[in-house]
Amino acid sequence: MAIDKIVIVGGGTAGWMAAAALSRLRAGRDLAIIVIESETIGTVGVGEATIPPFVEFNQLLGIDERAMMAAVQGSFKLGIQFVNWGKQGDSYIHPFGAYGYHMGGVAFHQVWHKLRESGDKRPIQVFNVETMAAHFGRFARTEDYRREDLPPVNYAYHIDAGRYAKFLRGYAEQRGVVRHEGRITDVALDGETGFVTAVTLEDGSVKPGDLFIDCSGFRGLLIEQALKTGYEDWTNFLPCDRAVALPCLREDGSGPTPYTRATAHGAGWQWQVPLQHRNGNGHVYCSNFMGDDEALDILVGNIAGKPQADPNLLRFTTGRRKKFWNKNVVALGLSAGFMEPLESTSIHLINTGINKLISLLSLDGITQVQEDAFNRLTAKEYARIRDFLILHYNATSRDDTPFWNHCRTMAVPDSLTEKVELFRLNGQIFREEDELFTETSWAAVMMGQGIAMGGHNPMADALSGADFTHEIDEIEQSVRHVVQHMPSHGDYLQRYCPAAA
Secondary structure: OOOOEEEEEOOHHHHHHHHHHHHHHHOOOOOEEEEEEOOOOOOOOOOOEOOOHHHHHHHHOOOOHHHHHHHOOOEEEOEEEEEOOOOOOOEEEEEOOOOOOOEOOEOHHHHHHHHHHOOOOOOHHHHOHHHHHHHOOEOOOHHHOOOOOOOOOOOEEEOOHHHHHHHHHHHHHHOOOEEEEOOEEEEEEOOOOOOEEEEEEOOOOEEEOOEEEEOOHHHOHHHHHHOOOOEEEOOOOOOOOEEEEOOEOOOOOOOOOOOEEEEEEOOEEEEEEEOOOOEEEEEEEOOOOOOHHHHHHHHHOOOOOOEOOOOEEEEOOOEEEOOOEEOOEEEOHHHOEEOOHHHOOHHHHHHHHHHHHHHHOOOOOOOHHHHHHHHHHHHHHHHHHHHHHHHHHHOOOOOOOHHHHHHHHOOOOHHHHHHHHHHHHHOOOOOOOOOOOOHHHHHHHHHHOOOOOOOOOHHHHHOOOHHHHHHHHHHHHHHHHHHHOOOEHHHHHHHHOOOOO
16 A cells, blocks of 8 residues: 555654655655644753764755754753762763774774873863863864864754644645644554554544654554564663653853763662753652652752752653554654663664655565664664663662662673673774764773773784874874864854853
């Protein structure tokens, strides 16, 4: 059966990202795309931090970066600062860009380990533009300084998720997407195929469709309530199950930092996401070890100014649907699964879900091979991200609370154990296929949380001599030169994309 009508159930970030991307399919075709959302149903809207692939998503849509950033009151992001994770008092930055660059066929952290063994005391962070710029509160894009001896600056955004959804709604509606207001009261299934054929709104109107995109949030209105897909629970690996979100003014006199901050507390962690005029804050915690009132008190006691809204309490079960594409329903965002925003992957998973859907989609109809491929690839992606998040909790020496004792001693997936053991042995990090997190990402978190390299790749020992020493020095000097000439992050925002009223 040909796909002539696509129905997106739910708006928010996921729904309007899908609508904006799929609107490109309408060029030269008689394809109807509708979004059904209700003003009376709130969106979670706490995912305000992104990672670099999100920049590419906007570029593919042809969105003007300045206009978008002004509309969403956004700021730039060079990485994530982790505080109190390996042990209390520790702090490190997981940068978006690489340390140095590959030399002699080996990763730079291998070269750096060789240098440390020979007596060089320079920390690996001085060889990374993003880390040093974040440390000094500076920012510039590669286009602003044009250095050919360093890799491009990798950055992402901090955005107001609600404003971004509104921005994309305007983009999508200009390209023929139609929005319908209303709550869905019934879902009709085909008696033979089990496909969803239509949804009914509370006003009695019926909206038929050929392909349905479920962006209804945790409820999973189509993927779970209608199709009974099932859910894979990962609480045994990621025990946090609640969060309280609370935006605030920034009254401490500081400007927006060019990084997200994740601060570990007694039974979870707190995020701080700086927009141009406020901070997004939240406390993710485990209800087995901390009550709601205590979690809120900790959050309120550790924010930079007056709260701008009532606290938003969220309950979740970390994990994923057993299928992301089931029959003619594709789940995106919270409908597909949930992993806490520790590494800002929530919006990224919407992005990659859309990318895979567009790559696999045929408007001639839906086949089992499409569904199977989508599910296989998405399941791998979720599992790899899951392992990276578990690393943050498990790689710790903290024993000051029952929660951290649990995380430090809990069983972890074999796939993660292998990565950690190989890194401890000689710094090797093997990435499988197109997994999201880079060698630098794994190295930054493992070293930042106390996992030491026992050795390095022997290929690094072949690098020596005056030319090698000069090249290492040049990398550090280039990083220092670039960062010294960057403006402050706040000044850059005011010049490049000041927030719209």
